Amino acid sequence: MANHSEYWSTYDWSQQGEEWNASPEWKQALIDDVLLRWIPADVATLEIGPGAGRWADVLASRTSSLTLVDVSERPLELCRERFGDNARVSYLLTQGSELPGIPDGSVDAVWSFDVFVHLAPLDQANYLREISRVLAPGGVAVIHHADGRNRGRLSSRGGWRSPMSRGLFAALATESGLHVERQFDSWGPDGRYDLSDFGDVITACRMPQEQL
Ligand SMILES: C[S@@+](CC[C@H](N)C(=O)[O-])C[C@H]1O[C@@H](n2cnc3c(N)ncnc32)[C@H](O)[C@@H]1O
Numbered sequence: 001m002a003n004h005s006e007y008w009s010t011y012d013w014s015q016q017g018e019e020w021n022a023s024p025e026w027k028q029a030l031i032d033d034v035l036l037r038w039i040p041a042d043v044a045t046l047e048i049g050p051g052a053g054r055w056a057d058v059l060a061s062r063t064s065s066l067t068l069v070d071v072s073e074r075p076l077e078l079c080r081e082r083f084g085d086n087a088r089v090s091y092l093l094t095q096g097s098e099l100p101g102i103p104d105g106s107v108d109a110v111w112s113f114d115v116f117v118h119l120a121p122l123d124q125a126n127y128l129r130e131i132s133r134v135l136a137p138g139g140v141a142v143i144h145h146a147d148g149r150n151r152g153r154l155s156s157r158g159g160w161r162s163p164m165s166r167g168l169f170a171a172l173a174t175e176s177g178l179h180v181e182r183q184f185d186s187w188g189p190d191g192r193y194d195l196s197d198f199g200d201v202i203t204a205c206r207m208p209q210e211q212l
Pocket residue numbers: 004005008009016017018020048049050051052053054055069070071072075094095096097112113114115119123
């Protein structure tokens with residue numbers, strides 16, 4: 001996709017991104033088994049690409065602070081309308097692969113869903129370096145990204161789905177100084193909910209504790 005900022009500014013957000021849920025049960029299981037399991041309560045949290053706040057709605061109710069970072073003004077406006085009365089939520093416009101102004105080591109958890117699947121690998125690599133920079137020791141990042149099985153539909157900046165694989169993403173995370181704890185593509189009872197329609201994966205990685 002040539003210009004993410006423009007595309008997402010003119011997107012019809014009237015369904016608030018709920019149109020991307022496979023089902024209400026799929027979404028609730030993702031919240032219960034993935035988001036709530038990996039993202040601790042009462043910590044400084046950052047979400048990359050919040051859209052209209054489909055996940056930020058959950059994060060905002062439980063974090064000590066939530067920074068919403070988007071490449072496009074419109075999603076940030078929608079989130080301001082939705083969470084404006086919550087003083088713990090702040091909003092940040094990025095050029096597309098940076099976390100400008102976020103101090104080093106100041107974030108405990110990073111969440112991003114349905115965003116990296118559309119990003120060029122170089123932007124993903126840069127974000128991983130930025131995530132590594134801003135995460136505090138022991139902090140966690142949970143990122144949904146492409147896994148290369150749908151190669152026929154893959155493309156980079158000029159297209160829709162990113163040419164990324166779980167192995168390359170893990171290598172880029174490790175190179176950035178993060179420890180990859182888990183990569184998974186299903187959740188819920190018996191792993192009944194998944195990302196198999198697109199061949200995506202979720203990678204959970206952690207900033208190692210400082211060596212004494
Ligand atoms: C498919 S929507 C997903 C929104 C939300 N994460 C959800 O799951 O409902 C993609 C979102 O990522 C944002 N986005 C796209 N490219 C981005 C980038 N390089 N950095 C930050 N946000 C980006 C878009 O503006 C949009 O808000």
